[in-house]
Amino acid sequence: MDRSRISRRALLLSAGALAAWQASPVRALMQSAEREGALPPRVDALLGRMTPEEKAGQLTLMPAAWDANAATFNPSQPPTSFRAQLAQIRAGQLTGVFNGSGSTWVREAQIAAVKESRLGIPLIFAADVIHGFRTVFPVPLAEAASFDPLLAERTARVAAIEAAAAGIDWTFAPMVDIARDARWGRAVEGAGEDVLLGIHMAAARVKGFQGTSLSNDDAVLACAKHFAAYGAAEAGLDYNTVDVSEHTLREIYFPPFEAAFAAGALSTMAAFNELSGIPATANPWLLDQVLRREWRFGGLVVTDYTGDEELIAHGFAADERDAARLAILAGVDMSMTSGLFLKHLPDLVTKGEVPMARLDEAVRRVLAIKVKLGLFDDPFRRIDARREKARTRTQTHLALAREAARRSIVMLKNEGNLLPLPRSGKRIALIGPFAEGKLDLLGPWSIFGRAVDAVDLATGMRAAVEEASQVTVKQGCLIEKPLAGGIEEAVAAARAADIVVLAVGEGQKMSGEAESRTEITLPDAQRALAEAVAEVGKPMVVLLKNGRALSLDGAVLAAPAILVTWFLGSEGGPAIADVLFGVEGPSGRLPVSFPHASGQTPYYYSHKPTGRPNRSAEIEAYKTRYRDMLHTAQFAFGHGLTYGEIEYSNLELNSTAMDWNGALTVRATVSNRGSLAAVEVAQLYIRDVTASITRPVRELKAYQRVSVAPGESKQVTFTLTRRDLMFIGRNLRPTVEAGEFYVWVAPSAEADGVSGRFVLSADRT
Ligand code: BGC
Numbered sequence: 165m166d167r168s169r170i171s172r173r174a175l176l177l178s179a180g181a182l183a184a185w186q187a188s189p190v191r192a193l194m195q196s197a198e199r200e201g202a203l204p205p206r207v208d209a210l211l212g213r214m215t216p217e218e219k220a221g222q223l224t225l226m227p228a229a230w231d232a233n234a235a236t237f238n239p240s241q242p243p244t245s246f247r248a249q250l251a252q253i254r255a256g257q258l259t260g261v262f263n264g265s266g267s268t269w270v271r272e273a274q275i276a277a278v279k280e281s282r283l284g285i286p287l288i289f290a291a292d293v294i295h296g297f298r299t300v301f302p303v304p305l306a307e308a309a310s311f312d313p314l315l316a317e318r319t320a321r322v323a324a325i326e327a328a329a330a331g332i333d334w335t336f337a338p339m340v341d342i343a344r345d346a347r348w349g350r351a352v353e354g355a356g357e358d359v360l361l362g363i364h365m366a367a368a369r370v371k372g373f374q375g376t377s378l379s380n381d382d383a384v385l386a387c388a389k390h391f392a393a394y395g396a397a398e399a400g401l402d403y404n405t406v407d408v409s410e411h412t413l414r415e416i417y418f419p420p421f422e423a424a425f426a427a428g429a430l431s432t433m434a435a436f437n438e439l440s441g442i443p444a445t446a447n448p449w450l451l452d453q454v455l456r457r458e459w460r461f462g463g464l465v466v467t468d469y470t471g472d473e474e475l476i477a478h479g480f481a482a483d484e485r486d487a488a489r490l491a492i493l494a495g496v497d498m499s500m501t502s503g504l505f506l507k508h509l510p511d512l513v514t515k516g517e518v519p520m521a522r523l524d525e526a527v528r529r530v531l532a533i534k535v536k537l538g539l540f541d542d543p544f545r546r547i548d549a550r551r552e553k554a555r556t557r558t559q560t561h562l563a564l565a566r567e568a569a570r571r572s573i574v575m576l577k578n579e580g581n582l583l584p585l586p587r588s589g590k591r592i593a594l595i596g597p598f599a600e601g602k603l604d605l606l607g608p609w610s611i612f613g614r615a616v617d618a619v620d621l622a623t624g625m626r627a628a629v630e631e632a633s634q635v636t637v638k639q640g641c642l643i644e645k646p647l648a649g650g651i652e653e654a655v656a657a658a659r660a661a662d663i664v665v666l667a668v669g670e671g672q673k674m675s676g677e678a679e680s681r682t683e684i685t686l687p688d689a690q691r692a693l694a695e696a697v698a699e700v701g702k703p704m705v706v707l708l709k710n711g712r713a714l715s716l717d718g719a720v721l722a723a724p725a726i727l728v729t730w731f732l733g734s735e736g737g738p739a740i741a742d743v744l745f746g747v748e749g750p751s752g753r754l755p756v757s758f759p760h761a762s763g764q765t766p767y768y769y770s771h772k773p774t775g776r777p778n779r780s781a782e783i784e785a786y787k788t789r790y791r792d793m794l795h796t797a798q799f800a801f802g803h804g805l806t807y808g809e810i811e812y813s814n815l816e817l818n819s820t821a822m823d824w825n826g827a828l829t830v831r832a833t834v835s836n837r838g839s840l841a842a843v844e845v846a847q848l849y850i851r852d853v854t855a856s857i858t859r860p861v862r863e864l865k866a867y868q869r870v871s872v873a874p875g876e877s878k879q880v881t882f883t884l885t886r887r888d889l890m891f892i893g894r895n896l897r898p899t900v901e902a903g904e905f906y907v908w909v910a911p912s913a914e915a916d917g918v919s920g921r922f923v924l925s926a927d928r929t
Contacts, residue, residue: 228264320372607731
């Protein structure tokens with residue numbers, strides 16, 4: 165990487181660059197077209213002046229040459245120097261770069277584009293801003309546990325403010341892939357297994373990133389990824405084959421994309437995987453038929469990192485040239501990293517193998533996005549060193565990081581009300597590889613956050629108790645290996661303490677891209693530590709760090725209290741302490757089911773019934789279950805306890821029949837019989853009892869966060885209409901069928917809660 169300093173000439177130029185740009189003929193041309201209110205002529209005018217090479221350049225995105233850290237998040241490429249990249253920019257060979265930020269570098273690159281290239285087309289700066297920028301928020305899976313889309317919108321807004329202040333125009337987020345196989349490492353980047361929650365989180369994040377107008381200096385373009393069904397990889401193995409029915413695509417995997425586009429996302433990323441034999445990157449049915457013709461998507465499609473080149477390894481393209489041809493003809497507009505569009509499109513067009521009109525269409529889309537981002541009005545709109553400083557890691561941003569982290573925590577168990585812990589009078593042994601230290605705090609895909617800025621658990625806990633000396637810290641073991649003498653030290657610390665807090669789980673590198681696991685358990689070294697420490701017999705709270713659903717066993721599962729704390733970002737330590745000591749009660753809910761064993765994967769609550777359901781809690785002969793366990797979750801989707809004692813009662817339906825064009829009101833009472841306040845997430849599930857296509861055993865249709873004071877009862881009210889009962893029918897279109905439905909208002913997908921039934925009337929009058 166060339167980290168050479170920005171030249172004096174460039175800095176001088178930067179001052180004059182905006183003025184020069186403002187006077188440039190290209191801008192005048194575009195502005196006059198804009199005044200006329202029509203975007204295409206403005207874009208077309210510029211198009212007419214471009215050579216095929218320059219057009220191919222507008223469709224070529226490359227990793228930024230100046231950020232060495234960012235480069236570690238992807239397979240390495242032949243190194244490019246910053247100077248060489250500037251030369252490419254001046255030659256009109258790049259539409260933009262990604263994963264390089266910082267106003268100084270970005271400014272110099274933008275100057276090369278607008279001042280020193282023939283047409284002066286501004287660059288677009290992209291980045292993986294997945295869960296925060298310098299202020300790091302909980303990983304998206306954790307945040308989904310809040311069941312609070314508004315929270316996700318607020319954190320995405322702040323991520324956009326910080327990223328845009330550092331020169332970023334476009335984020336490769338949100339990831340909206342439904343993930344039902346806990347082995348798949350990338351579940352950590354999305355909203356989990358449920359379609360409704362996925363839809364809500366996708367829309368919220370898009371709104372947050374894009375703000376009120378894409379042209380604002382604090383807005384970034386959202387990119388819904390990975391289109392499509394990347395999460396359905398066979399065996400949970402990253403990049404692996406996907407073969408799902410069109411019905412499943414339309415019912416499970418597509419809806420969060422549709423929601424992201426409806427919320428305004430103007431870009432999407434083609435997935436790495438094949439889809440029933442045709443890689444997504446070269447799949448005309450997906451990228452043209454569904455996306456453009458059916459959904460009328462007007463934004464741009466970018467490949468994933470070298471996705472076009474990978475068509476060769478898929479056994480779908482003969483060579484690089486063929487790969488470029490197949491991708492652009494299928495509907496890809498921009499190539500990321502491989503450089504194949506730049507290398508081959510001009511010749512493919514000259515030889516008539518790709519119509520110029522297709523190239524123009526793609527270029528038009530890219531330019532239209534740049535117009536929308538305000539880059540043609542002011543290419544330096546998001547490049548301002550002072551703003552970068554002022555808008556980064558502010559107190560408000562950090563406070564939001566702590567709030568989001570607290571609300572992402574899920575309490576799985578709390579026997580004997582062990583939690584919350586007292587702040588004084590007790591000696592606490594904080595044990596485990598995640599007790600202390602700056603590693604593994606931020607979580608996967610945090611390119612711009614700095615580990616040193618994050619606050620760890622030990623610091624958070626010491627600040628929360630009356631005397632910092634109450635907390636003794638022992639590592640016990642490494643993440644995946646024993647530590648010489650570690651267990652002995654940990655056991656001694658446990659003996660000397662009143663309470664043990666055991667911080668175990670997955671390291672940051674155990675989930676994320678290309679980090680699929682065959683076993684979704686805790687590493688052996690940590691299980692051995694847990695057994696030894698539990699043996700001491702002190703009350704033990706387990707804090708799990710994880711980027712996926714886990715299957716728990718032994719001493720960890722048997723511990724009286726378990727909190728799922730994921731990767732919570734910059735303020736994780738203080739946020740966990742807030743919940744441990746009861747400053748705020750836990751209110752998160754599992755966005756993914758935790759199965760009993762790895763062998764159950766993919767396990768998700770919304771599975772179909774079979775012809776031989778095992779209905780009782782015992783294993784029955786010749787029923788759908790394993791030899792050794794039931795086909796149920798250990799901790800179901802939606803599960804999460806509070807410091808209150810919550811009871812559900814009095815399900816009331818305003819009628820046992822829903823008119824075809826009417827609505828049904830569902831009410832239930834949520835009571836807190838405990839002595840501490842609670843925020844309960846009441847969940848409404850339905851089951852369509854009989855249909856022309858089999859329906860899942862339960863489907864989430866609505867949820868509500870409700871605060872219930874000790875001794876208080878509150879009524880929650882949901883309204884269902886025919887729309888909520890819709891499914892994808894045999895004709896592959898949304899369908900509703902009259903008939904009987906079960907309804908539950910419950911604290912999780914596998915809890916009884918309160919239930920009833922109603923009929924959707926067939927009378928359409
Ligand atoms: C990932 C994308 C990411 C891209 C750029 C790829 O490996 O699949 O999600 O946006 O790299 O960093």
